[in-house]
Each structure stands twice: as structure tokens, then as C-alpha cells.
Amino acid sequence: EVVNTAIQEDANAIAMTSYQGGHNEYFKYMYDLLKEKGADHIKIFGGGGGVILPEEIKDLMDYGITRIYSPDDGRAMGLQGMINDLVKQADFPVGDSLNGEAKVLNKKDPKAIARVISAAENFPEVAKDALETIHKKNKTSKTPVLGITGTGGAGKSSLVDELGRRFLIDFPEKTIGLISVDPSKRKTGGALLGDRIPMNAINSPRVYMRSLATRQSNLALSKYVSEAIEVLKAAEYDIIILETSGIGQSDTEILEHSDVSLYVMTPEFGAATQLEKIDMLDFADLVAINKFDKRGALDALRDVKKQYMRNHNLWHEDPETMPVFGTIASQFNDPGMNTLYKAIMDKIVEKTDSDLKSTFEISKEMSEKIFVIPPARTRYLSEIAENNRAYDKTANAQVEVAQKLYGIFKTLESVVGETPKLDKSGIDSESVSSRATDNKDFVKLLIGEFDRVKLDLDPYNWEVITGWDDKVNRYKEPVYSFKVRGKEIKIETHTESLSHTQIPKVALPKYEAWGDILRWCLQENVPGEFPFTAGLYPFKRQGEDPTRMFAGEGGPERTNRRFHYVSLGLPAKRLSTAFDSVTLYGNDPDYRPDIYGKIGNAGVSICCLDDAKKLYSGFNLADPMTSVSMTINGPAPMLLGFFMNAAIDQQCELYIKEHGLEKEVESKIAKLYKGKDRPQYHGDIPEGNDGLGLMLLGVTGDQVLPKDVYEDIKAKTISQVRGTVQADILKEDQAQNTCIFSTEFALRLMGDVQEYFIQNNIRNFYSVSISGYHIAEAGANPISQLAFTLANGFTYVEYYLSRGMDINKFGPNLSFFFSNGIDPEYAVIGRVARKIWAKALKHKYGA
Ligand code: B12
Incomplete structure (x- = not known):
């Protein structure tokens, strides 16, 4: 893909970062492929931090890679310095000579096509003769040109990609030539030719794409666009798509180059009067309102249809028949995109002589965004911020109340000369009044005030305050017991130091004032209690260190050996698995030169259930002391499936052994394999691995056990396994x-x-x-x-x-x-x- 792109674009250089390993093979393969395709003039630059070792850098540069930048280069030259160095070596115009490329254009050799376009752009004198031949040849060309223009950021490139995808499906034999024009910056003269970035369908041998810069300010089209189109016509593509950078008034320029034109806009054009200013609504054959999921899309569609009617003097037509379409190009199989595609192809057939009669089937649906988060819920983050601030505000107000109550309580204590008793409803007034002598009225007043203020205190918070002493005492007991998922856990609350001092594992603050206690409980609290600031469980798990055994390199056997080595003799097996980039990207570790060097590099290669069985063999995955984490994302559901099935089959194996079914199962497997080789664990089984999980390599439990037995084992196992998938x-x-x-x-x-x-x-x-x-x-x-x-x-x-x-x-x-x-x-x-x-x-x- 990279090499093809570089050739199609007639690039001077490729710049590549490679961190995942496999760089030696990868860069050399890229170099070989360029050479094979006659494009070894394209320079290769690379980097990969400390991953690419100095001797590898030397080896790669000796091989022909122009330059690999190391972290030392980064330090010495700075990022800008490296970029300048790269640009200096790569900045030269291409196309200064032609060697008969124009004559073989119809062979659709991307290199020849690219070179003629470059010559036309950079060395018009050199290209003159070739272009004349091309122009002559093209006099009879019937290739239609579809011109697409529109506002910047309207999603034109994604839309072009989606049109291309449908075309390739609609016409399985036909080809596309695509030209994308991006604006050059007036200040620097540079242009980021990024239209390829959102395009996926173009990675097909039936598509040629070339990016061009406008090379002039304020214009949507490159001066050389017409020559590029001529070149693609001479290359006999079946359709040519021209996408322009879309800058305002110069949009209409596209009409000079195209047979059918499409204007792409979004619903966000402002007031309906703004539509008066869009020239293309006078001229475009079709209009797409892309990003149709934006607010006001239906109004926009109506307004643009009306404007189109006005501009085209179609006063008596039905507005619904106007060629204006709502599309969401970013959405898979978008109905609006389907309708647009069909309308474009029909228009091409109507306006040109081409044989592109589409058989694409469309439905009558309108584009409607399928939302992951319902639109009514899009404020959820603000709502959460509001919710949490409201909690803090309430907590502060409650702290105030609690502090006031504590003040009254302390006053009462002082007046009565004894600590008043507290109960569920507040102060036990009986106990206090009976003790009060001279100050009866004052005490009554205080109790009344206490009761009045307490009305503002949440009953839950009163319990927090009155339960505080108990809470403190619970942590003074030698053992603390609590339940996790129905299981009672008992943990010692103290550790003993050298001097036999008892050090509490959880030390509570020595607060006395209720406001302080309440604030602490509402915002911090002990571990295991809301808001869980100090932790989810009251105490740390015992018998299991908070460590993980991290491994992942080579194939499953190698990593299995490592897992056993790092966990040997430890009571808890907490296996953390790093996968190689081939697995991370869901690729098949096949004989593919571009990924070959990455297989098993900086992670383990796991591509099937048997790999997973070998990787975790000898670890009982359903044991409560085993837990497995997997650093996997894109293909997480698949790897999780491998893991769960490996765990289930381990338990099937234990069942088979327990019930003495080994012989019966062996013969079932032999029947399934009919003499073919069975998958096996390669190499010696390491110390610590008892072979669990290897009996059913190449088969699954359901193939060798009765259905009900298997289902029981499966249900039990998956409810027991412990771990995480990223x-x-x-x-x-x-x-x-x-x-x-x-x-x-x-x-x-x-x-x-x-x-x-x-x-x-x-x-x-x-x-x-x-x-x-x-x-x-x-x-x-x-x-x-x-x-x-x-x-x-x-x-x-x-x-x-x-x-x-x-x-x-x-x-x-x-x-x-x-x-x-x-x-x-x-x-x-x-x-x-x-x-x-x-x-x-x-x-x-x-x-
Ligand atoms: C940041 C980082 C990540 C981040 C990247 C985030 C992001 N969006 O950029 C995250 C967390 C996503 C990540 C993930 C992984 N990482 Co990582 N990651 C790193 C880390 C810590 C720093 C790399 C970095 O950006 N450095 C800063 C850049 C600016 O500096 P530099 O690398 O030195 O590059 C300089 C020059 O070489 C030069 N340069 C580099 N490239 C180019 C290209 C050109 C054209 C030019 C001109 C110059 C140039 O410019 C730089 C400036 O001086 C390295 C370890 C390390 N300290 O290098 C590991 C490291 C690269 N990662 C590693 C691994 C294994 C992974 C994973 C595969 C882990 C896994 N199994 O899941 C995944 C793969 C993800 C993927 N998509 O493929 C390993 C690779 C080991 C190996 N190949 O043998 C490393 C080396 C860590 C390690 N020792 O284990 N990683």
C-alpha cells in the first residue's frame, strides 16, 4: 500500500516511523518492492527511537535506506533539524525526462502515468510532445469526468471514497482514475496532500489516484489539472473523478473540466440567503448535503432544493425531484450515499456517451445517523459535572449543619455537666432535662434549637455521625471481617513493627467535631465505603501480591515458558499478556513479507484457539488464584473467545481425567483427525507446567463430551475465570x-x-x-x-x-x-x- 501510493503520487520520498519491531525486514522489503517496481529513485527515511539499534541503522542504510534517525539524531538536530535534513535530500522536481511513457499509458502502469503528470506539471517543455500525442489520441475518448467540489471540511474525500467503493462493486471490471486537488499555502508554497487519508476503497488495482497542489492562490484547481485529466483519459480509465479543494467562487472552474458536476456542502451554511451566494447551485448537476446528521439537516435540504428550483427556473416542478441529496459519507452503507451514487451514474449516462449503466439497487430510505449515544443524551458529561458539583455543594451545606449541631451539643454538655445521650432521632431530651437544674429553660431552648437545626440534616448523615465511634473501633479490633460477592473475608487490621508497635493498616483521622467527621466521610471515607476515595475494598487482598507476571514474545510456547518461569512457586498466578503487533492489528501471521519481521516481536503471536491453549497451559484458568490480563483491543472479542474456550477446554480435560474417559476421548479425536497430524506443544514442557490444557489441542470439549456435560462445564467455567481484557x-x-x-x-x-x-x-x-x-x-x-x-x-x-x-x-x-x-x-x-x-x-x- 505504501509503495503503491508513493508510485502513484510520484513521491520523492517515503518517511516512516516504526516502533513495533520487524523494522529490518520491513524497511528492506519496502526498498526491494520499490526496486522491483522500477521506483528505487524514491528515497526512504525512517525512525523508531531506541527500538532501531545503531548497528541496525547502519545495516539498513548500507542496504539502501537513505536515512534512519535515532534518538541521538533527535537530540543533536531537534525535530525541525531532522525534517529540514529530510526535505533537503528529497526536494527536487521529478519528471525532467520522459522515456516513452506516453505511448504505454493504456497499460495503466501507475509509474508511467505518474511520471507523465509530473512532467506536465514540472517540466512542460519536456512533456510537450507527449501531451500532443495524448491530446490527439483523446479526441475519440469517451471517458466521462465527474467533477466534485464544495466547501472545505464538507467531507468530500470521504464522499469520493464512498462513491468509488460503490462504483467498484457496481462495475466489477471497470477502473477509476482519481485526481484530488489540495490548496497550496500562499505563505509557504507548501501543500498537505491529505485527501488520501480518509480513503480506503482506493487501495485496489482498479484505481489510480493522484494528488495535486493548486500551486496558485485563491483558486480551486491546479493549472495542470486539464493535463492530468488528459493523461488519465489516455490511460483509458472508465471514469475520471476530479475532486477540488473548494474555495468559494472559483469552484465553478471545475465545470470546464467535467461532464457531470457535484457540489458538496453541509447543512451548516447559515441563513437561507447565503445560498444565493453559492454559484455552484446555478451550475452543479447534483448537490449533496453531507454530514446530514448535523442539526437542521432537513431544513437545509428543503432550503437547498428550493434554491435549486429558483436558480434553474424549475418553478412548476415538484421540489422532491430536485437533484439534492442528504448524505452521511462517514456511515457504512448510508442510504443517502446509495441514492446519490445512483443519481450520479444515471446523470453520467444521460449526459455522456459512456456505457456506465448502473445496476446498483437502492432503497427509498433517507440518510439517518445511527447513533451510538442517543442524541438526547449528548450532554452527559456536563450532567455528570453538574451532578458532582451538586453533591459537593450539598455535602458542604450538610457539614455546616453538622458543625452547628456539634456546637449546640457541646454547649449542652457544658451546661448540663455531662455528655448528652444521642439516639436515632437526636438528643435524648429526657436524659438531659432531668439533669438540668437552674438552667432548665436554657437547656430546653438548646434542645429545641438542636431539633430545629437537625431537620436540615439528612438522616443518613446523622447515622454517619452517630456511627463514627463504632467505625473507629472496628479498625481497632485485631481482625476485620467483610464480604466480597457473598464470601466472608477476615483480615488482620494491624501489622507489627520491630519494636512490637501495632501499626494500623487503616488509620482513621482523630476528628471529634461532627462537621469534620461528616466532611471526611462524605468526601474521603474508609476504603470500601462510598465515595471509595481510599479504595474499593476495606483492605488489600491477602496472599496475592499486587504484581503481575508480564510476558509476551515469540510464539505461545516461548511465552508460556516465560510465564511459568516468572510465576514459579508463587501462590497467585497473575499473568499479563502482551501481544505482538500482528495480533494487535488482527492480521494473520502468514508468509507476508511486510509483517513477517513483526511476528512474535515485542509481544506474543496468538492467532487461534490452540495458540491460546498453549499460551496458558499448565495454569488452571478457573482457579481463584489465577488471573489473566490481555493487552488487546481491536480484536479483543476474538482473543477473549480464545481465552474463554481455552479455559472451558481445560475444565473439560479435568472432567475427562476425573471420569477416566481418556481412552474414549482419544479415539474420538483420532476419528476426527483421520490420521492427520494434530497440533502440538513444540519443545519441552517447562518446569511448573503440568500439561493442563494440552489434551484437547486441535479439538474442543463439545466435540468429545456429551452436550449437557459440556454446557455445565462451560457455564461454570466462564463464571469463575478471573481477569481483564483491555x-x-x-x-x-x-x-x-x-x-x-x-x-x-x-x-x-x-x-x-x-x-x-x-x-x-x-x-x-x-x-x-x-x-x-x-x-x-x-x-x-x-x-x-x-x-x-x-x-x-x-x-x-x-x-x-x-x-x-x-x-x-x-x-x-x-x-x-x-x-x-x-x-x-x-x-x-x-x-x-x-x-x-x-x-x-x-x-x-x-x-
Ligand atoms: C509512547 C509509546 C507508546 C504509546 C504511543 C502513543 C502515541 N499515540 O504516540 C502507546 C502507549 C500507544 C504505545 C503502545 C505500544 N507500544 Co510503545 N512505546 C512508547 C514509548 C514509551 C515512547 C515512543 C515515543 O513516542 N517517543 C518519543 C519520540 C518523539 O522519540 P523517539 O521515539 O526517540 O524518536 C525520535 C527519532 O527516532 C526520530 N524519529 C522517529 N521516527 C521518525 C520518523 C521520521 C520520518 C523522522 C524524520 C524521524 C523520526 O524523531 C524522534 C525525536 O527525537 C516507547 C519506549 C521509548 N522510550 O522509546 C515504547 C515502545 C516503542 N513501545 C513498545 C511496544 C511493545 C508497544 C506495544 C506493541 C505494546 C503492546 N504489546 O501492546 C503497543 C503498540 C501500539 C501500536 N499501535 O502498535 C516497545 C517496542 C519494543 C520493540 N519493538 O522491541 C517500546 C520500545 C517500549 C519497550 N521497550 O517495550 N507505545
Whole structure:
């Protein structure tokens, strides 16, 4: 893809960052491919921080890579210095000589096409003869040109991509030539030819695309556009699409170059009178109102249709028949895009001699955005901020009340000479009045005042105040017991120091005033109690260190050996799995030279169930002391499927052994395999691995056990497994980029997984690890890291709620993961996160 792009664009150089390993193979393959395609004049520049070692840099540069920049280069030259160095070596005009390319254009060799266009652009004198031949040849050309223009940011490139995709499906044999023109900046003369970025359909041998810069100010088209079109006509493409940069009045220039024209705008054109100023509404054959999901889209559609009628003197026609279409190009199989595509093709057939009669089938639906978050809920982040501020405000007001009550209480104590008794309703007035002698009236007044003020105190907060001493005492007891998911857990509250001093694990503040106590309980509190500032559970888990055994390199056996090595003899196995980039991007670790070097590099390669079985073999995945985390996102549902099935098949294996069914099962497997080789664990089984999970390599439990037995084992296993799958697709979009599906589709998959978790009682496994780490590594400070991460978490909450899931059912399956650093804010990142999350979940979402 990279090499083809560079050739089509007649690029001078490719600049590439490679951090994932496999750079030696990758860069050399790129070089070889360029050479093979006769394009080794294209220079390759690269970088990859410390990942590319100095001796590798030398080796790559000896091979022919122009320059690999190292971190030392970064330090010595600075980023700008490196860019300047790259540009200096790559900035020369191409196309200074032609060698008969014009004569072979109809072979559609991208290199020849690209070169003739460059010559026309950079060396008109050199290209003169070739262009003359081309012009002569084109006199009989019937290739239609579709011109597309419109306002900047209207989504033209995505729309062109969607039109191209439909064309390629509609006409399985036909080809597209595409020219995209981007504006040159007047100040620097440079242009970012970025129209390719949103295009996916063009990665087809039936498409040639070339970007051009306008090279002149205030104009939508490059001077050389007509020559580029001529070149593509001579190359005998079946349709030519010309997309322009769209800057105001010069839009109409496109009409000179096109047979059919399309104007692309958005609903946000301002007042209807603004439409008077759009020249293209006089001339365009068709109009698309893209981003039709924006507010006011239907009004815009009506206004533009009316304007079109006015401009074209179609007063007596039905407005509905005007060629104005609402589209959402960013949406898969958008009905509006389908209608637009069909209308364009019909228009091309009507206006030109081409044989492009479309058989594309369309429905009568209108473009309607399928929202992940319902439009009525888009203010959720503001609502959460309002909710949490309201909580703080109420808390402060309650603290005031509590402090007042404490003042009265202390006064009473002083007047009566004894501490008044407290009960559920307030002060036990009997006990106090009976003691009061000379000051009866005053005491009565105080009690009355106490009762009056107390009306403003939430009964829950009164319990907090009156329960404080008990709470303090509970942490003074030697053992604290609490329940987690119905299981009673007992934990020692103190550790003993060298001098036999008892050090409390949880030390409560020595407050006496009720306001202080209440503030602390409402905003901090002990671990395990709302708002969970100090932690989710009353105490840290015992018998399990808060460490993970992190591994991932090579194939599953190698990583399995490493997992056993790092966890040998430890009671808890907390396996954390890093996958290689091939797995992260959902690719098949096949004989593909572009990914070959990355397989098993900086992560383990897992591409099927058997790989997962080998990876975790010898660890009982259903054991409460085993927990597995998987750093996987794009293909998370698939890898989770591998993991769950590996766990189920382990339990099937234990069942088989327990019931002495080995022979029977072996013969069933032998029958299934009919003498073919079975998958196996390669190499020696390491110390600590008892082979659990390897019996059913190549088959699954349901193939060898009765259905009811298998279903029982499955249901039990998946409700027992412990761990986390990262799966946070929003942060992928924002920071890490291992996206393999659209964000919408990936979110739906996440929702499906969560629904499955609820239906199947999967309580000990987190369906997502909402990740701040990646956001931090992409440049966020601790504050913005937390803000983005929590926002992502709340987005999942809103989305799952919109699918009808119960917050109390999916809430426990959500987990978070943050990055740490040396700024003091990091020291409190978890506390702040828990506090914000808890207040929102409880008070906004009713959890
Ligand atoms: C930040 C980071 C991330 C972030 C990236 C966020 C983002 N949006 O940019 C996140 C968290 C997403 C990430 C993820 C992963 N990462 Co990472 N990551 C890093 C880290 C810490 C810093 C890289 C960086 O940006 N440095 C800052 C840049 C500006 O400096 P530089 O790298 O030194 O580059 C200089 C020059 O080389 C030059 N340069 C670089 N490229 C180019 C290109 C051109 C054309 C030019 C002119 C110059 C140039 O300019 C730079 C300025 O001086 C490195 C470790 C490290 N300290 O290098 C690991 C590291 C690269 N990651 C690594 C790994 C394994 C991963 C994952 C595969 C982990 C996993 N298994 O899930 C994933 C892969 C994600 C993916 N999409 O493929 C490994 C790679 C190991 C290997 N190849 O053997 C590293 C080395 C960490 C490690 N030691 O384990 N990572």
C-alpha cells in the first residue's frame, strides 16, 4: 500500500516511523518492492527511537535506506533539524525526462502515468510532445469526468471514497482514475496532500489516484489539472473523478473540466440567503448535503432544493425531484450515499456517451445517523459535572449543619455537666432535662434549637455521625471481617513493627467535631465505603501480591515458558499478556513479507484457539488464584473467545481425567483427525507446567463430551475465570490506534460482549480496562489523562444504558488503568478517579 501510493503520487520520498519491531525486514522489503517496481529513485527515511539499534541503522542504510534517525539524531538536530535534513535530500522536481511513457499509458502502469503528470506539471517543455500525442489520441475518448467540489471540511474525500467503493462493486471490471486537488499555502508554497487519508476503497488495482497542489492562490484547481485529466483519459480509465479543494467562487472552474458536476456542502451554511451566494447551485448537476446528521439537516435540504428550483427556473416542478441529496459519507452503507451514487451514474449516462449503466439497487430510505449515544443524551458529561458539583455543594451545606449541631451539643454538655445521650432521632431530651437544674429553660431552648437545626440534616448523615465511634473501633479490633460477592473475608487490621508497635493498616483521622467527621466521610471515607476515595475494598487482598507476571514474545510456547518461569512457586498466578503487533492489528501471521519481521516481536503471536491453549497451559484458568490480563483491543472479542474456550477446554480435560474417559476421548479425536497430524506443544514442557490444557489441542470439549456435560462445564467455567481484557476502543481511537473496525462497530462489539457477560453471569472478569496509560503516553498530563479516561468510561456507561443494560449488572465488569509519573498529581490520580466515578455512578446513574 505504501509503495503503491508513493508510485502513484510520484513521491520523492517515503518517511516512516516504526516502533513495533520487524523494522529490518520491513524497511528492506519496502526498498526491494520499490526496486522491483522500477521506483528505487524514491528515497526512504525512517525512525523508531531506541527500538532501531545503531548497528541496525547502519545495516539498513548500507542496504539502501537513505536515512534512519535515532534518538541521538533527535537530540543533536531537534525535530525541525531532522525534517529540514529530510526535505533537503528529497526536494527536487521529478519528471525532467520522459522515456516513452506516453505511448504505454493504456497499460495503466501507475509509474508511467505518474511520471507523465509530473512532467506536465514540472517540466512542460519536456512533456510537450507527449501531451500532443495524448491530446490527439483523446479526441475519440469517451471517458466521462465527474467533477466534485464544495466547501472545505464538507467531507468530500470521504464522499469520493464512498462513491468509488460503490462504483467498484457496481462495475466489477471497470477502473477509476482519481485526481484530488489540495490548496497550496500562499505563505509557504507548501501543500498537505491529505485527501488520501480518509480513503480506503482506493487501495485496489482498479484505481489510480493522484494528488495535486493548486500551486496558485485563491483558486480551486491546479493549472495542470486539464493535463492530468488528459493523461488519465489516455490511460483509458472508465471514469475520471476530479475532486477540488473548494474555495468559494472559483469552484465553478471545475465545470470546464467535467461532464457531470457535484457540489458538496453541509447543512451548516447559515441563513437561507447565503445560498444565493453559492454559484455552484446555478451550475452543479447534483448537490449533496453531507454530514446530514448535523442539526437542521432537513431544513437545509428543503432550503437547498428550493434554491435549486429558483436558480434553474424549475418553478412548476415538484421540489422532491430536485437533484439534492442528504448524505452521511462517514456511515457504512448510508442510504443517502446509495441514492446519490445512483443519481450520479444515471446523470453520467444521460449526459455522456459512456456505457456506465448502473445496476446498483437502492432503497427509498433517507440518510439517518445511527447513533451510538442517543442524541438526547449528548450532554452527559456536563450532567455528570453538574451532578458532582451538586453533591459537593450539598455535602458542604450538610457539614455546616453538622458543625452547628456539634456546637449546640457541646454547649449542652457544658451546661448540663455531662455528655448528652444521642439516639436515632437526636438528643435524648429526657436524659438531659432531668439533669438540668437552674438552667432548665436554657437547656430546653438548646434542645429545641438542636431539633430545629437537625431537620436540615439528612438522616443518613446523622447515622454517619452517630456511627463514627463504632467505625473507629472496628479498625481497632485485631481482625476485620467483610464480604466480597457473598464470601466472608477476615483480615488482620494491624501489622507489627520491630519494636512490637501495632501499626494500623487503616488509620482513621482523630476528628471529634461532627462537621469534620461528616466532611471526611462524605468526601474521603474508609476504603470500601462510598465515595471509595481510599479504595474499593476495606483492605488489600491477602496472599496475592499486587504484581503481575508480564510476558509476551515469540510464539505461545516461548511465552508460556516465560510465564511459568516468572510465576514459579508463587501462590497467585497473575499473568499479563502482551501481544505482538500482528495480533494487535488482527492480521494473520502468514508468509507476508511486510509483517513477517513483526511476528512474535515485542509481544506474543496468538492467532487461534490452540495458540491460546498453549499460551496458558499448565495454569488452571478457573482457579481463584489465577488471573489473566490481555493487552488487546481491536480484536479483543476474538482473543477473549480464545481465552474463554481455552479455559472451558481445560475444565473439560479435568472432567475427562476425573471420569477416566481418556481412552474414549482419544479415539474420538483420532476419528476426527483421520490420521492427520494434530497440533502440538513444540519443545519441552517447562518446569511448573503440568500439561493442563494440552489434551484437547486441535479439538474442543463439545466435540468429545456429551452436550449437557459440556454446557455445565462451560457455564461454570466462564463464571469463575478471573481477569481483564483491555478492549477499550475509545482510547484506541484517541491514542494507540490499533483499531481494526470503525469505532461505532467496535463499540457495538463491546456492548455485545458485555451483554454476554451479564447473561452468562461472568462476574470475575472485567470486560474492559478503561485505559489512561495510552492517553498519557500520547502526550496527556495527569489531569487530562484522567479527564479523557473518565469521559471514555462514562461513554461506555451511556452506551450500555442505551442498550437497556442495568448499571448494577455491568458496572462491576468495568475496570480502569492509569499511568503514573513524578508530578504530584499522579499521587492522587486513583483517589480522584474513584471519587468522581463513585459520585456519578451513585447519584447520577442510581448505581
Ligand atoms: C509512547 C509509546 C507508546 C504509546 C504511543 C502513543 C502515541 N499515540 O504516540 C502507546 C502507549 C500507544 C504505545 C503502545 C505500544 N507500544 Co510503545 N512505546 C512508547 C514509548 C514509551 C515512547 C515512543 C515515543 O513516542 N517517543 C518519543 C519520540 C518523539 O522519540 P523517539 O521515539 O526517540 O524518536 C525520535 C527519532 O527516532 C526520530 N524519529 C522517529 N521516527 C521518525 C520518523 C521520521 C520520518 C523522522 C524524520 C524521524 C523520526 O524523531 C524522534 C525525536 O527525537 C516507547 C519506549 C521509548 N522510550 O522509546 C515504547 C515502545 C516503542 N513501545 C513498545 C511496544 C511493545 C508497544 C506495544 C506493541 C505494546 C503492546 N504489546 O501492546 C503497543 C503498540 C501500539 C501500536 N499501535 O502498535 C516497545 C517496542 C519494543 C520493540 N519493538 O522491541 C517500546 C520500545 C517500549 C519497550 N521497550 O517495550 N507505545
